[in-house]
Amino acid sequence: MVRTNSSLHLLSLHLLLLVTANEATTFTIINRCSFTVWPAAVPVGGGMELDPGKEWTLDMPTGTTAGRLWGRTGCSFHGKGGQSCQTGDCGGVLACTDNGQPPISLAEFTIGQGQTDDFFDISLVNGFNVPMDFLPVPTQGGPLCIKGPRCEANITTRCPTELQAPGGCNNACIANGTSNCEPTTYSGFFQQMCPDAYNSYNGFTCPTGTNYQVIFCPPLNLTVSPAPASSPPAPMGQASRRSSILRSHVAVLAPVGGFLFLTILFVITFFTCKQRTQQQRDMEEEEEFQELQGTPVRFTFQQLKVATRQFTDKLGEGGFGSVFKGQMGDERIAVKRLDRAGQGKMQFLAEVQTISSIHHINLVRLIGFCAEKSHRLLVYEYMPKRSLDRWIYRRHDNNDSPLDWSTRCKIITHIAKGLSYLHEECTKRIAHLDVKPQNILLDDNFNAKLSDFGLCKLIDRDTSQVVTRMRGTPGYLAPEWLTSQITEKADVYSFGVVVMEVISGRKNIDTSRSEESIHLITLLEEKVKYDNLVDLIDKNSNDMQAHEQDVIQMMKLAMWCLQIDCKRRPKMSEVVKVLEGTMNAESNIDHNFVATNQATFGTAGNVTSSVPSSVPPVASDVSGPR
Structure with a gap:
């Protein structure tokens, strides 16, 4: 009887562990920055050093409320093992039990339980430090959730001098020493650069059971591939009958099937080669833009759509594109959108290469550009x-x-x-x-x-x-x-x-x-x-x-x-x-x-x-x- 009770207790403990293991959400933290970041998470995870290209996996238990995850920059370590960080630093301790300090880009989440959805967002807490994406990972046959908040722009490159902080960009309220600030002062700069950042209405939800990726310095147009799901094997008798039918069909349709197979193979090969060629061409174009000397700020197409209010206010039209009025923070801008893909690309490259390396009071100032898929745009100072x-x-x-x-x-x-x-x-x-x-x-x-x-x-x-x-x-x-x-x-x-x-x-x-x-x-x-x-x-x-x-x-x-x-x-x-x-x-x-x-x-x-x-x-x- 004692042995039976002992076995029951062990079985109950084993089942409890299985349930606990299944009631966890996986967070994969990926560093795609060119520099090391020190991400941390609460209530579990503490912190760690994450070099460029490395990943860190966390299991966050279901039922977690007010969870937070952030990437810290400006950290340094000396030879005796001590460390200190300039932003979001938890006091310089890697085993974090508290939130990072502003300015900070912060991933916030609540992991639901049972029928409750997950809630998540990206908040810019009194400023900004590391670009990030917070993406749900779709699964085949699993919960349907394909969208998450994104903050791809590196705002620090556009940060006004008076708002600059070590490794980040302060909110104007903090820089002015103001504790109570109008929301528009905060959103005027940061919300335009990161339109998905949390405000009073744009949090995100996914069904419970969804896993997530948090990516620092995400590339443009990043998508997360679905996780594969295995299919159960068919019963042996059923498989045997299917095999017999298949052999008889093959015997009858072999010539036709062979021709169709070769045709399909040719079509697949052709489009695969075409796709690879296009991908290679896109990679070469990306390398061309990365190698430009003195290159100005690079914007995403989404950012420029927001800045120009969906390209509604046209200023003029030329031989190679149209120019639209826009607003980027407190600065008015003019955005030239090239219309022709072939000839326009050469004009675009020539313009970025030339004007980004020259400066004169009687030459219009190039603020930045966008090179994303077929989109080619140039951002200039606005001339009233x-x-x-x-x-x-x-x-x-x-x-x-x-x-x-x-x-x-x-x-x-x-x-x-x-x-x-x-x-x-x-x-x-x-x-x-x-x-x-x-x-x-x-x-x-x-x-x-x-x-x-x-x-x-x-x-x-x-x-x-x-x-x-x-x-x-x-x-x-x-x-x-x-x-x-x-x-x-x-x-x-x-x-x-x-x-x-x-x-x-x-x-x-x-x-x-x-x-x-x-x-x-x-x-x-x-x-x-x-x-x-x-x-x-x-x-x-x-x-x-x-x-x-x-x-x-x-x-x-x-x-x-x-x-x-x-x-x-x-x-x-x-x-x-x-x-x-x-x-x-x-x-x-x-x-x-x-x-x-x-x-x-x-x-x-x-x-x-x-x-x-x-x-x-x-x-x-x-x-x-x-």
């Missing part, structure tokens, strides 16, 4: 007055007064300074190759900045010219494009066209005018022959008419830039000197500005080719109007 074309062409959506003479002079000078920097002050000469009013942006004070570097070309200092396929916008192309042998002097010609548009207040090519007035530069040739340049001054502006002689001097500078022979055009630094009054414009110039003879283009010299010289220059990257 938008582009120059809406001010000089007198579009119907602008009822403001015409620009006065001093404002037009300032804009022309700023354009010249931006081009001078690109041509003469960078490590390599940079030819913009798409200088036009649509690509010149204006701030509140009409300070001008050059934008849109999608068509730019880098030219080595020891190379006089390069051969490249035609790129730019009709009406602004220098004559030498007919040979495809160009230098940065192609920009000087385009600059001359823009100056004439600014002065005359009209488009370079305007089909609404009489036949003899359609082409502004051809009209300029006629007016200078008969000394009637005054006819080209913008008649909508009394101030321009009042400065007639100054305007004519500016036209003469434009005509110097419009020389057909590129060698006779000035350098942009010389243009700047003329505009600043320290140098006079060249007076011995040719008054023919439209090329009729290829020999006059001035294309001799040391030429390096980016395309075979024997190929006629028929291909082009031509930007359309905005």
